[in-house]
Amino acid sequence: MNTLRLSLYGWLMVLPAATLLALFTHIPVVESFVHSFMSTDKPKRPSRFVGLDNYDSLVADPIFWKALTNNLIYALGSVPLSIAIAMMMALFVNDKLAGRSFLRVAYFTPTILPMIAVANIWIFFFTPDYGLLEQILKPLGLGGNNFLGSNNTALLAVTIVAIWKESGFFMIFYLAALQQISPDLKEAAAIEGAGRFTFFRRVTFPLLMPTTLFVMVNALINAFRVVDHIFVMTGGGPNNATSVLLFRIYEVGFKYFDFGLASAMTVVLLCVLGLVALGQFFALDRRVHYQ
């Protein structure tokens, strides 16, 4: 078959997917930028070019700053912890512990439960007076908390739910990586008399580095994308203490119908994700040299 025909086949096969991708990823990215410089379409005031007006409103909007800060805290809280827990889970399950298949199921279950559904259950855990956490804390003299209803703890509570939901998913990647580590290494270490912890620190942990990087990027993306439970648990409250970027975009876009402002926020979110991608690129670059 000649090259031209192969090329034609190639294009033909890629075309449906490429069209849809362009329609729902690439064009929307560009349009987000365009619309962030336009005013919102209203019957009496049609959409027009307004320069940086939307960005000016964004900078002047304290809730935007709060959402951005919250999102960073949410990311910084959930990413390292879920990575650490995921790694621990993988090590547990990989070692020949009693009941490891039960443990694997237990760790992994949250991954396949709908976030929107489990959020309802978590509300009960955090409920004041008779919620599960309160029932545990009260006898210890630490009662009287209103976890979802106070500024100090609400963000923590939704972060905990995110960690619970995601650790088991990330465990899978570590498990895959662990299974590829040669057993010879372990034997060699045993002969040299290295303890389990030393072995982990000197051998396993460095070998898991690429996986950690991969998981970290995914966890970071998720920290800006996973907001379902916030809808159910707090609705962004109290006083925006749990509002994050995507939640705020929804609110401005689909409750206030201010698409101009929401587009400007989408651009900010895209830039954040761009930074993550850039970071990944450089980290990968270093890793290649390292290996």
Added chain:
Amino acid sequence: MKALRMLGRGVEQGAAWLLGLLWLLPLVFAVWTAFHSPAYMAHFSFTAPLTLENFKNAWQAAPFARYFLNTTLLVIGILIAQFTLCTLAAFAFARLPFVGSRLLFALVLIQLMVAPDILLLENYSAIKMLGLMDTLPGIALPYLASAFGIFLLRQTFLTIPKDLEEAARIEGCGPFGTLWRVYVPIARPIYVAYGLVSVSWHWNNFLWPLIITNSVETRPLTVGLAVFASSDQGIDWSVITAATLMTSAPLLIGFLLFQRQFVQSFVRAGIR
């Protein structure tokens, strides 16, 4: 030394179990509350009588049957379309040297970073323009060309030796024939893996369907559950946990029955 090692082992065992129980706690609580009358919600007792009343109430309070149908149609539709589109694209990227393929592939990978969820404003406008508001295709469309699926299948196809392809070609197969007879059968485990990931993802998806659907006829389970739970008259935990279990049951039961395959599939899909 040996004693120390034993101790370390014991601690690890204990920690592993503690973590496991902690992780299951929400589910255990949900099962407890859903199968008991509201009076036992916050009071644990072994002698509490079991009941199916909560499930009955939840089932009657909202059109869950319809929601189940919507979600099932949605995930099956998405799965079929994703398999088709991603297989074709992945094969082209893996085996057909066409002009612009490298650039195009790089463009595809952008979607790994920028998921359709993030672009909900513009995607909403696009769906509105296409006249697909409040329809199942409207929910599905942004997810059909999945960069993850294309990437995963392309990596798999690349590992398949070209000799096999030659054999098929001698038998007179064109690119489509080769793809169908050689590549797809060999990649079967990857399809299972990708399929499971896709189904569990779209079964659970919430924000996008929330925006795009408005009626009972299209609303998937997750959105149905959310509107069901946000009641003006206060929360009835027993009924809500029953509804919660109901919505997650198909996936949960599937997972418990085939947990090894499930986990392995996620591993396979995860390694890339």
Added chain:
Amino acid sequence: MNSLTRRFFTVSTLALGLGFGASAYAADIELRFYYPVAVGGPITKIIDEYAAGFEKDNPGIKIKPVYAGDYVQTIGKALTAVKGGDAPELAILLAADITSLVDEDAVVPVDDVIKTPADKAWVEGFYPAFMENAKLKGKTYAIPFQRSTPVLYWNKEMFKAAGLDPDKGPKDWNEMRDFAKKLTKKDASGAVTQWGIEIPSDGNSLWLFTGLTTGNGVRINNAEGTKVNFADPKVVEALQYWYDLSKVDGAQPAGLINWGTTPRDFIEGRTAMMWHTTGNLTNVKNNAKFPFGIGFLPGKTQFGAPTGGGNFYFFKGMSAEKQAAALAFVKYMTTPERAADWSTKTGYVATQPAAYETPAMKAYAADFPAAIIARDQLKYAVPEMTVHENQRVTKLANDAIQAVMTGAKPADAALKDAQAEAERVLKDFN
């Protein structure tokens, strides 16, 4: 309500429905009617019944109810449909969304739809408290349908145990505070086992807060919906009072109080009093194992409560024929008999004085006198805040309330900030 009285209602409404003027329409007219309800369940059944009854009396007109989710989702869907040139004929949407609907140029004034003096009398038959935010710039845009108002619920057993008269709720702020303190119980370790009062403060807390501000003799927005009055000293005082119930008196849980769990707390005896919607009457009545009382929201200088809930709106772009059909349907849905039936079945407040004169309502009230309290409170009621950019400005107020209730900001500062932000949002309308 027992099944006998319910059957009686159904029969009487049917009888009245049959007698209702049968209009003759040649071709089939279809009216799409957006109704804000999240789920199937009992409410949709009632609406379906009404629609079927209307179709029977009016051959040639088909009613197609579209159950579109909660209020926010329904207005979203309606506005999207308007922009796409596919507007419904009718919708029930939040009374407070009138400004958004008029700003989006989506609805026609009722004045343009009604024709006869009898129609005019019909519009004037509703409670003024409900009509207040059905009007904008001198025009009437909406017909009240499912309207609610909050009331004070109290647990009579707990009142007795605390040495209070179980048949009398608190009449003003001082009494409410005093009662709440007396009703709060602690165990040996100092942990509270029974709260004096709960006024939910999460979600749309502005609604209940309007009860407090009105009780202090102050309005939070102007009639044109272009200005708000958040920083008024009396508004600050009202918020401070609410916060002090928790902070100073310790008679109300600290932090935000969840709207959804509050009725449960009341039913389970964790709080002796609560402020909640009349829409919860049936729920509490069916589940509380103790006698309970219903009263006006206590105020400082006067009684005061907000009204909330949804109105009928007529959408733009209907033919004259469709408009007449839509008007006939709305009239059918709001006859005194149907308003009474609707009220007894759902707990919403019947929208017109005539509904309370119907035998059905009288029978219900005799059986359950508490149902009348909500109506009597209407004398003191004001509409919930209705301004341009309503959702946005409401959120500013809600955020300020939440900031104060969680102790993040003092009341005057929080409300001053909200006022400044609201003025920025509303600057285009002034």
